[in-house]
Every structure is written in C-alpha cells, then in structure tokens.
Amino acid sequence: MQIDGSVNTGNLPLAGCRVIERSRSVAAAYAGRLLAVMGAEVTMLEPPGGSPLRQTAPLLPDGESALFAYLSVGKRSQVCDPSTEAGRKELASALEQADIFIDDTPVKDRASFGVDPASLGDRHPNLVHLSVLPFGSVGPKAHWEGEEVNLIHAGGEGFLLPNGLTHELFPDRPPLKIYGYFGSFQGGAMAALGAMAAWWAVPASGGQYVDIAVQDAVLAVGCFALQRLGDGSLEHRSTRSFRYGGVFETRTGYIELLTLEDRQWASLVELLGQPDWSQDPALKDPLERSRRGAEINQHIREWMAQNEADDVVQRAQKLGVPVGKYRQPEEVINGEQERARKLFAPATLCNGATAQMLVAPFQFHVTPLQGGGKVPAIGEHGGILS
Amino acid sequence: MTISSAPLAGIRIADFTIHAAGPFCTHLLSQLGAECIKIESSTRPDAFRKPHAVYGRMTAATFDQVSANKLSIRLNLKKPEAIALAKRLVSISDIAAESFRPGVIKRLGLDFDALREVKRDIVMLSLSSCGQTGPDSSFAGYAPLFGAWGGLGAMSGYSDGPPVEMRHVMDHSAGLHAALATLAALNQRRRTGQAQYVDLAAREVASAMIGDALVVASQGLAPERPGNADPGMAPHGVYASAQPDRWLTLAVRNDAEWAALLQVLGVSDDDPRFRSMQGRIQHRAALDAQVQTWLATRDADQTAEQLQRAGVCAHVSWNMEDIASDPHLRERETVVPVSGPGIPERLAVGAPAKFSHTQDVGIRRLTPALGQDEDYVFGELLQLSSTQRRDLEAREVIC
Numbered sequence: 001m002q003i004d005g006s007v008n009t010g011n012l013p014l015a016g017c018r019v020i021e022r023s024r025s026v027a028a029a030y031a032g033r034l035l036a037v038m039g040a041e042v043t044m045l046e047p048p049g050g051s052p053l054r055q056t057a058p059l060l061p062d063g064e065s066a067l068f069a070y071l072s073v074g075k076r077s078q079v080c081d082p083s084t085e086a087g088r089k090e091l092a093s094a095l096e097q098a099d100i101f102i103d104d105t106p107v108k109d110r111a112s113f114g115v116d117p118a119s120l121g122d123r124h125p126n127l128v129h130l131s132v133l134p135f136g137s138v139g140p141k142a143h144w145e146g147e148e149v150n151l152i153h154a155g156g157e158g159f160l161l162p163n164g165l166t167h168e169l170f171p172d173r174p175p176l177k178i179y180g181y182f183g184s185f186q187g188g189a190m191a192a193l194g195a196m197a198a199w200w201a202v203p204a205s206g207g208q209y210v211d212i213a214v215q216d217a218v219l220a221v222g223c224f225a226l227q228r229l230g231d232g233s234l235e236h237r238s239t240r241s242f243r244y245g246g247v248f249e250t251r252t253g254y255i256e257l258l259t260l261e262d263r264q265w266a267s268l269v270e271l272l273g274q275p276d277w278s279q280d281p282a283l284k285d286p287l288e289r290s291r292r293g294a295e296i297n298q299h300i301r302e303w304m305a306q307n308e309a310d311d312v313v314q315r316a317q318k319l320g321v322p323v324g325k326y327r328q329p330e331e332v333i334n335g336e337q338e339r340a341r342k343l344f345a346p347a348t349l350c351n352g353a354t355a356q357m358l359v360a361p362f363q364f365h366v367t368p369l370q371g372g373g374k375v376p377a378i379g380e381h382g383g384i385l386s
Numbered sequence: 387m388t389i390s391s392a393p394l395a396g397i398r399i400a401d402f403t404i405h406a407a408g409p410f411c412t413h414l415l416s417q418l419g420a421e422c423i424k425i426e427s428s429t430r431p432d433a434f435r436k437p438h439a440v441y442g443r444m445t446a447a448t449f450d451q452v453s454a455n456k457l458s459i460r461l462n463l464k465k466p467e468a469i470a471l472a473k474r475l476v477s478i479s480d481i482a483a484e485s486f487r488p489g490v491i492k493r494l495g496l497d498f499d500a501l502r503e504v505k506r507d508i509v510m511l512s513l514s515s516c517g518q519t520g521p522d523s524s525f526a527g528y529a530p531l532f533g534a535w536g537g538l539g540a541m542s543g544y545s546d547g548p549p550v551e552m553r554h555v556m557d558h559s560a561g562l563h564a565a566l567a568t569l570a571a572l573n574q575r576r577r578t579g580q581a582q583y584v585d586l587a588a589r590e591v592a593s594a595m596i597g598d599a600l601v602v603a604s605q606g607l608a609p610e611r612p613g614n615a616d617p618g619m620a621p622h623g624v625y626a627s628a629q630p631d632r633w634l635t636l637a638v639r640n641d642a643e644w645a646a647l648l649q650v651l652g653v654s655d656d657d658p659r660f661r662s663m664q665g666r667i668q669h670r671a672a673l674d675a676q677v678q679t680w681l682a683t684r685d686a687d688q689t690a691e692q693l694q695r696a697g698v699c700a701h702v703s704w705n706m707e708d709i710a711s712d713p714h715l716r717e718r719e720t721v722v723p724v725s726g727p728g729i730p731e732r733l734a735v736g737a738p739a740k741f742s743h744t745q746d747v748g749i750r751r752l753t754p755a756l757g758q759d760e761d762y763v764f765g766e767l768l769q770l771s772s773t774q775r776r777d778l779e780a781r782e783v784i785c
Binding site for chain 2: 011012013014015016017034038055056057058059060061066067069070071117121135136138139140141144145146147148149150151153154155156157158159160161162163164165166169170173174175176177178179180181182185186189190191192193194196197198199200201204205206208209210211212213215216217218219220221222223224225226227228229230231234235236240246247249254255256258260264317320321322323324325326327328329330331332333336337338340341343344353355356357358360361362363364365366367
C-alpha cells in the first residue's frame with residue numbers, strides 16, 4: 001500500500017493496463033473488479049449522480065452499498081455524462097489512453113452516447129471494446145433487459161434449483177435462485193476472460209469488439225445440463241439429487257457429504273463405525289448403492305444428527321471422505337484456511353470504516369496480489385478534462 | 387495444428403487437469419484458440435471415459451463438453467520416463483495446468499519449480515478444492531463442498547430451509563476464474579518475460595460469489611439469506627403461471643416498471659401499500675400473493691414477451707429443451723450443433739465470447755479418443771521415432 005492509500009500495482013499481472021469502465025450492471029462492474037485486483041488501472045466513469053450500484057443492496061446501516069464496495073474497491077472514479085457533448089468529448093479523450101473499455105450501455109443508446117462499436121473501432125484501432133449486456137449485443141433479444149433472477153433462469157441453472165434436501169423438503173415451492181449475483185458474476189468473469197484474450201491478440205490483430213452476454217455465461221457454466229440433454233436426459237431439480245449423500249443436519253449445523261468413488265464409500269463406512277446395515281455385501285456395488293440411496297441416506301441422517309459438524313469434517317477428511325461444513329459468512333471471514341491464505345485484506349469504505357474485503361479467488365505466487373485499497377467516492381478522481 | 391486467427395492462436399497448453407473444474411478452464415482457453423494437449427493414461431483415464439453411476443451413465447461418455455477441442459496423448463506418470471516426456475512437452479508449451487490434490491504434482495516431479503527449470507517462463511495453473519497452502523489444503527472435495535466451505539451454500543436457500551447444494555456450475559465457475567487468471571499471467575509474461583504460478587482454490591471462488599455478504603459480515607452484521615427476494619426490488623421472484631412447472635421470473639426495478647406491469651396484466655391496483663417501491667418492499671408477502679394471483683392464469687411465455695416489450699425484466703424459467711430451441715442462442719452460436727464419427731448430431735455450448743476481428747473461436751473438434759493425437763505430439767512435436775514409441779508402449783511408459 002502506498003502512502004495515499006492506493007495500491008502499488010507495479011509488478012502485478014496487469015500492471016500498465018488501462019481500463020475505462022462504464023457500468024450500471026453487476027456483470028460489467030465485476031469484470032472491472034477482476035482486472036483491477038490484478039493490477040490494471042480501472043477508472044469508472046460514473047453519471048453525475050453516481051453509479052446506480054451505489055444504491056444497490058445489501059446496504060450497510062449508513063446506506064453505503066456493500067455490493068458496490070465489493071465491486072469497486074481499488075478502482076478510480078470520475079464523473080462523465082456522455083449524454084452531453086462535453087461528456088462525449090471527455091469519454092473520447094479517456095479512450096485515447098485506454099487499452100480496454102468495459103461498456104454496458106444498452107444497444108439503443110450507443111450511437112447517441114458515442115460508443116457504437118464501429119465508430120469506436122475506427123477512432124481507437126487498438127482498443128478492446130468489451131460489451132457486457134444481459135443477452136449480448138447481437139441477436140433477437142439483444143434489446144431485452146434482465147436482472148439476476150431473470151438471467152440465471154434464462155441460462156438454465158435457475159430451473160434446476162433447489163435440488164437435494166431443499167427440494168425434498170419443499171417440493172411444491174418455486175425454483176430458487178443462487179444467492180446474490182452468481183449469474184452476473186459469471187458474465188463478468190467471462191467478460192474479463194474475453195478482454196484478456198483480445199488484449200493478448202492486439203499485437204497481431206489490433207483492437208476489437210468483444211460481445212459478452214450474461215445469459216451465455218450462465219449457460220456456459222451450466223453446460224453439463226445441455227450435455228445431459230444430448231445424452232437423452234432432461235434435467236430437473238426434482239431428479240438432480242445425488243442418489244446418496246448431499247446435505248445433512250448435524251447437532252451444530254449442516255454439512256455436505258459426497259462419495260463418488262468406491263474407496264470413498266469404504267472410508268465413509270469406516271467413519272460411520274462399520275454399522276450393520278453397511279456390511280451388506282450388495283452395497284459394494286455402486287449401482288446397488290444408487291438404487292438404495294434413500295435407505296442409505298436415512299441411516300446417514302440418523303448418524304449425523306448425533307454428531308457435531310466440525311468433528312465430522314475433521315474425522316471424515318482424515319479418512320479421505322469428502323465432507324465439508326456449510327459455513328456462514330462470518331465463519332468464512334474468520335476461517336483459519338482463509339487467514340493462512342490471506343484471502344481478505346483491509347479496505348477503506350466510502351464512510352471511512354475498514355472492511356475485510358475478499359482480495360480475489362486466485363493467487364499469483366510469483367507476484368502476490370495485494371487487495372485492499374479504497375472504495376472511491378463519486379468523482380474522487382475528478383472529471384476527465386479537469 | 388495452430389488455429390490461425392483465434393485470439394490465442396499459437397498458445398500451447400500441457401493439460402494434466404481431470405474431472406470438471408480444471409478441464410473447463412483449459413476447454414475455454416482452447417475455444418479461444420489455444421492448442422490444448424490432454425495428458426491421461428489407460429490406467430488413470432479421466433472421469434468421462436468411465437461409467438458414472440451417480441448420473442446413471444453405464445458406459446463412457448461419447449461426448450464430453452469440457453474435453454472438446456483437446457488433443458489426447460497417453461503418459462503413465464508413474465514412470466520416470468513419462469515424467470521426462472511430460473517435461474519435454476511442457477518445455478514447448480506456454481501453459482501447464484493441473485488439478486490433482488495438492489502435493490500430488492510435486493510427488494510426480496512436475497511442480498512449478500521443476501517445470502520452470504525446463505521452461506523458464508512457464509505459466510502454471512494449479513486448481514484445487516482449497517488451494518495449495520493452508521491447513522485445509524489437503525481436503526478432498528467436489529462442487530457441493532466448494533459451495534459449502536465458501537459460504538455460498540449457506541447464503542442460498544429458502545429462508546426457512548437448509549442450505550442449497552451447488553452443482554456443476556460451481557466447478558465450472560472455478561474453471562472460468564482460473565482461465566481468466568491464467569490469461570492475465572500470460573499477458574504478464576509478455577511484459578516481464580517471467581514465469582508465474584496461479585493457485586486457484588475452488589472454495590474461494592464460492593466465497594467470491596458472496597463478496598457483498600462478506601463485506602456486511604466484516605462490519606459485525608449478519609447477512610440475510612434472501613431466497614428469491616431482492617432487498618431493493620418488489621415484486622421480484624419466480625411465479626407460477628397457467629402451465630404446470632412453467633415459471634415466470636420477474637424483477638420490477640421502479641415505479642414506472644410497476645405501472646407497466648399493471649398495464650400489461652390489465653389490472654388496476656388500488657392497494658395503497660403497493661404505490662411506492664418502499665411500500666411494496668415493506669409488504670412484500672402480500673404483494674407476492676397478489677402478483678401470483680394475477681399470473682396464475684396467464685401463459686408464461688407470452689407474458690414474458692409482453693413484459694419485455696413494456697420494458698419490464700421478465701423471463702421464463704427455462705429448461706434445457708427451451709435453451710436448445712432458442713433462436714437467440716442459436717444466432718449467437720452460444721448453442722451449436724456438433725457431430726463426429728459415431729456421434730450423431732447433438733448440441734454443445736459454443737464460443738464463450740464473440741470477437742469482431744479474430745475468428746475461429748469455438749468448438750472445432752469433439753471429445754478425443756484416448757491417445758488419438760500421439761502421431762502429432764510424440765512424432766512431430768517431440769520427435770520420437772516409431773521405434774522409440776513402440777518401445778515406450780511396450781514398457782508401459784506410453785499406455
């Protein structure tokens with residue numbers, strides 16, 4: 001950390017990469033966040049009232065958005081309104097110096113804002129113009145709007161949740177989305193990947209336009225369900241459960257147990273204390289175990305209910321049985337593993353408070369990421385021409 | 387074998403990854419044009435080559451998305467000569483990727499330090515459950531455990547129910563994040579000429595998915611599990627329609643969209659509680675019941691179209707048949723037909739990003755047969771003669 005609180009990015013993977021970000025969506029902002037933590041200089045161009053993400057839940061008691069803080073830490077903020085002539089000049093000036101432009105302007109507004117791909121490409125031949133929209137910028141639904149709940153269902157994963165114990169308990173309830181912005185984060189990560197690939201290709205091909213759809217990204221990470229369709233199986237949340245294993249309640253919380261290999265099953269039997277029911281020779285056959293999954297799960301549930309989660313996890317992992325505890329956020333922040341790996345770093349919120357902020361879900365051993373930094377106030381780094 | 391005009395044309399990957407998360411990473415890079423050489427052996431083939439009772443698959447998969455685009459060679463990594471050949475392959479590669487349990491790759495003699503000796507600027511990726519360091523690094527796990535450890539499982543679920551199990555999307559999200567980090571390292575190598583070691587823990591990807599909740603928790607507050615609700619929008623959720631198991635997702639962001647919703651549904655709402663967003667959020671349960679009543683007699687697909695035309699965020703909860711038949715996804719080549727010898731035409735997920743200048747992005751070849759590309763890899767790239775290869779096969783180095 002430097003004296004002014006900014007992060008020294010000199011030796012980080014993306015040092016020297018200059019990114020201009022116009023984001024109103026989580027996906028576009030997450031793309032910028034990923035690039036920023038890896039060392040790119042990411043400047044948000046916010047509208048005069050600030051990014052709408054600054055008001056997006058979850059909010060801290062003083063009204064500051066925890067989501068915006070997470071997405072914007074380490075970035076710079078300037079105010080720019082491309083709906084005005086002056087704003088468009090400012091934007092064009094900013095893009096003169098940029099390597100990557102993250103842009104989630106709706107397709108219908110792009111020409112009037114001066115960000116249509118063709119003219120941007122002409123003016124900035126080495127610029128990677130990264131479009132991030134709910135349904136992409138090409139195709140019959142390019143103009144469709146979508147929030148997270150729409151997009152995770154448009155990409156197919158929403159229909160398949162919840163599975164396992166939750167569906168067993170509440171079979172008649174509507175499908176259930178994953179917490180927060182899982183689908184949008186996939187869109188942002190895919191956008192960062194696309195940007196990295198296009199930036200790599202600049203010496204050979206020059207800059208170019210990269211079109212990312214959150215729907216596409218959700219489907220990409222859910223590709224196994226499409227593969228299953230090709231195999232003849234239409235997946236459904238009611239049948240996507242593991243035949244045995246899954247979520248179990250212990251005396252001190254929930255755990256996840258999954259044994260896919262024979263040796264793991266043998267170790268599970270050992271963990272359970274070699275109970276009589278497990279000694280049935282027929283259960284050595286994985287297909288027979290699948291057929292009798294409900295019966296097996298009932299036995300496991302009874303055993304789990306007598307035990308404590310942390311103890312089960314420790315004993316199981318020593319035996320090579322894949323078991324993990326369903327941890328609450330405060331357990332993650334205070335986890336020994338997370339502390340050992342320095343997953344969190346202190347960051348300064350707009351309100352001046354310090355938060356433990358997740359650095360990044362990857363590490364670079366040769367040039368470790370630093371994380372931390374500041375969440376910028378609106379226009380903290382001025383207007384572009386000022 | 388180089389893909390001339392894809393963004394990653396000329397990049398070669400020595401791919402030791404197995405199962406889902408790691409192979410998805412290298413699959414993405416291969417779709418972007420990298421040449422990906424998958425290393426297995428007949429004694430330890432990857433999971434898709436075996437029956438999978440959990441999924442009711444009693445034979446090897448004929449198509450495996452995450453193996454598509456890859457070349458296949460056999461190397462029995464229990465043999466020192468196979469390790470030497472693996473190093474020779476790494477020495478002419480840009481990226482080496484693995485997803486064994488931490489410690490295995492070092493025992494094999496193929497860890498970062500060893501590979502850097504044969505390729506001074508190698509970019510190496512290790513993808514694992516819990517990362518290469520820390521007290522839990524040896525823990526075994528699959529996608530549902532990543533979600534459990536990372537906090538995503540506990541934050542997902544009905545407010546009165548148990549946590550929710552994450553499935554393949556969790557594996558593949560880990561692979562996606564690994565791919566972008568690996569490419570960042572590759573860009574760094576171009577600038578510095580230095581090697582890099584990328585260490586990705588899948589459980590940390592799950593934690594990244596609740597990064598906002600972790601900020602809340604770090605302030606001493608308890609983040610709420612919202613289920614299908616959104617703290618800032620109402621109505622917001624998943625509603626039953628006139629057709630069984632045909633659900634409509636809806637997100638109303640402001641009063642104008644609320645008015646548009648009422649107009650599309652042809653209803654007037656005189657309930658003063660629902661006139662402002664604040665009121666609708668405050669009375670969310672009553673609002674959801676009212677909206678559900680309105681939608682219960684409507685066609686989900688038609689209503690979604692009508693709402694989108696009116697500027698309201700709506701979409702049907704799609705199953706894979708819906709996705710397979712969607713003209714939008716077909717036009718974008720996100721869903722593409724693929725076929726090959728012995729593989730009738732089927733659908734796969736195509737290019738992860740659309741590029742205006744660099745073409746040839748996407749699926750170019752299907753799941754490789756074990757060892758099908760050894761003439762190219764062992765013969766052309768490593769310059770092994772037929773006699774040498776036969777000898778190595780006889781001694782089960784190549785097998």
